[in-house]
Amino acid sequence: MRLHRLFTAIFSAFLSGLFVAAPEMVAAQSLFSPEIRVNDQAVTYYELRQRIALLEALNAPGDREETAKEALIDERLQIEEAKRLGITVSDAAVTEGMAEFAARANLTTQQFLAEVGKYGVAKETFRDFVKAGLLWRGVIRERFGPRARAQVTEADIERARIAGTGTGGAQVLLAEMFLRADTPEYAAQSEAFAEQIKTFRSFEQFSDAARQISLAPSRENGGQVEWMNLSNLPPPLADQLLSMSPGEVTEPIPVRNAIALFQLRGLRDTGQTSLPPSQVKVDFLLVALGENAAARANRLRETAASCDDVYGRLANLPEDRFRRETLAMTQVPNDLALDLARLDPGEITLRSNDEGIARDLLMLCARAVGSSGETPERDDIRQRLIGERVNAMAQAYIADLRADAIIIYP
Numbered sequence: 001m002r003l004h005r006l007f008t009a010i011f012s013a014f015l016s017g018l019f020v021a022a023p024e025m026v027a028a029q030s031l032f033s034p035e036i037r038v039n040d041q042a043v044t045y046y047e048l049r050q051r052i053a054l055l056e057a058l059n060a061p062g063d064r065e066e067t068a069k070e071a072l073i074d075e076r077l078q079i080e081e082a083k084r085l086g087i088t089v090s091d092a093a094v095t096e097g098m099a100e101f102a103a104r105a106n107l108t109t110q111q112f113l114a115e116v117g118k119y120g121v122a123k124e125t126f127r128d129f130v131k132a133g134l135l136w137r138g139v140i141r142e143r144f145g146p147r148a149r150a151q152v153t154e155a156d157i158e159r160a161r162i163a164g165t166g167t168g169g170a171q172v173l174l175a176e177m178f179l180r181a182d183t184p185e186y187a188a189q190s191e192a193f194a195e196q197i198k199t200f201r202s203f204e205q206f207s208d209a210a211r212q213i214s215l216a217p218s219r220e221n222g223g224q225v226e227w228m229n230l231s232n233l234p235p236p237l238a239d240q241l242l243s244m245s246p247g248e249v250t251e252p253i254p255v256r257n258a259i260a261l262f263q264l265r266g267l268r269d270t271g272q273t274s275l276p277p278s279q280v281k282v283d284f285l286l287v288a289l290g291e292n293a294a295a296r297a298n299r300l301r302e303t304a305a306s307c308d309d310v311y312g313r314l315a316n317l318p319e320d321r322f323r324r325e326t327l328a329m330t331q332v333p334n335d336l337a338l339d340l341a342r343l344d345p346g347e348i349t350l351r352s353n354d355e356g357i358a359r360d361l362l363m364l365c366a367r368a369v370g371s372s373g374e375t376p377e378r379d380d381i382r383q384r385l386i387g388e389r390v391n392a393m394a395q396a397y398i399a400d401l402r403a404d405a406i407i408i409y410p
Contacts, residue, residue: 173266234337255335281368
């Protein structure tokens with residue numbers, strides 16, 4: 001604890017510009033000792049602590065130290081690649097980028113710096129963070145922009161238009177896989193599996209893997225599920241599926257205590273009117289049943305045809321066991337949204353609680369159907385699909401750069 005207090009005092013003095021004597025200079029230099037080496041570049045201890053502080057200020061989820069390390073490694077590689085390609089950004093562009101980032105929190109740049117400054121984040125840290133992002137954006141635009149534009153066909157645009165504008169009812173046939181992620185160890189293992197699985201293109205290959213490692217009951221059927229309306233699915237999943245071909249696998253989707261992947265097996269137009277997923281609202285009821293949940297749920301399936309019926313059948317339960325909400329699908333957590341996607345109004349399913357025990361009843365009360373608003377222009381759809389393709393290419397690109405890099409943790 002004494003060493004911790006000493007380091008805090010040294011660090012505070014450094015930030016205040018108070019180092020003048022030679023012994024103190026040695027302490028200051030330790031802040032800039034390499035924490036990670038990426039090819040010929042170093043990530044210093046100071047940079048790592050600054051990035052962690054920025055993540056704390058932004059209330060980023062997960063292991064912030066690990067996230068900071070991974071992000072700084074990526075940024076070193078991105079900056080290196082930008083230099084190799086001769087891509088630069090002006091000071092004016094960086095200033096504008098900082099303002100744009102701050103505006104996401106409805107703040108000016110100075111207000112944003114004041115807020116993150118409360119966590120010890122220096123202005124230079126925020127500026128370097130923004131500059132790295134702009135350089136990488138320039139790299140991606142130059143390398144993949146023309147290719148992505150060429151890959152988006154009129155057929156892709158028409159399929160997206162039918163599925164997402166409310167002029168047609170698109171349905172998808174999927175296979176699913178849920179990988180265990182309830183501990184850091186399992187999460188790391190499942191993330192590694194997911195990176196392999198998302199490269200699958202064979203239906204048989206995906207189904208075989210689902211039978212072996214998926215947590216979902218559908219594993220008995222190789223992960224295959226029945227046709228579902230695209231508009232029922234969580235918007236992030238629906239958006240991915242729109243740009244995919246049969247056989248392709250989605251990017252991993254985090255859900256409670258698990259990682260989900262989906263393989264597109266088929267897409268069809270029912271000819272019926274539907275809303276795009278981003279405009280769907282769901283009215284649902286969650287009830288903590290407790291003991292004997294399966295038996296109680298089965299009785300409710302036979303006697304309750306609506307959410308109002310459930311209240312009457314479970315009148316003996318305390319009020320705090322009930323949760324009734326109406327939310328846009330964009331507001332529903334992924335794991336809950338996936339459960340709701342399988343239900344028609346009045347249908348019931350059981351969900352596991354935080355301890356992994358199936359004791360929570362979920363009923364879909366209603367799914368909103370209304371006007372879909374203005375129909376997106378084909379050019380707007382094209383730009384969205386191009387953006388999705390570019391994003392996928394960028395992820396693969398940085399993965400290749402990391403694979404070829406020499407990364408050392410001194």
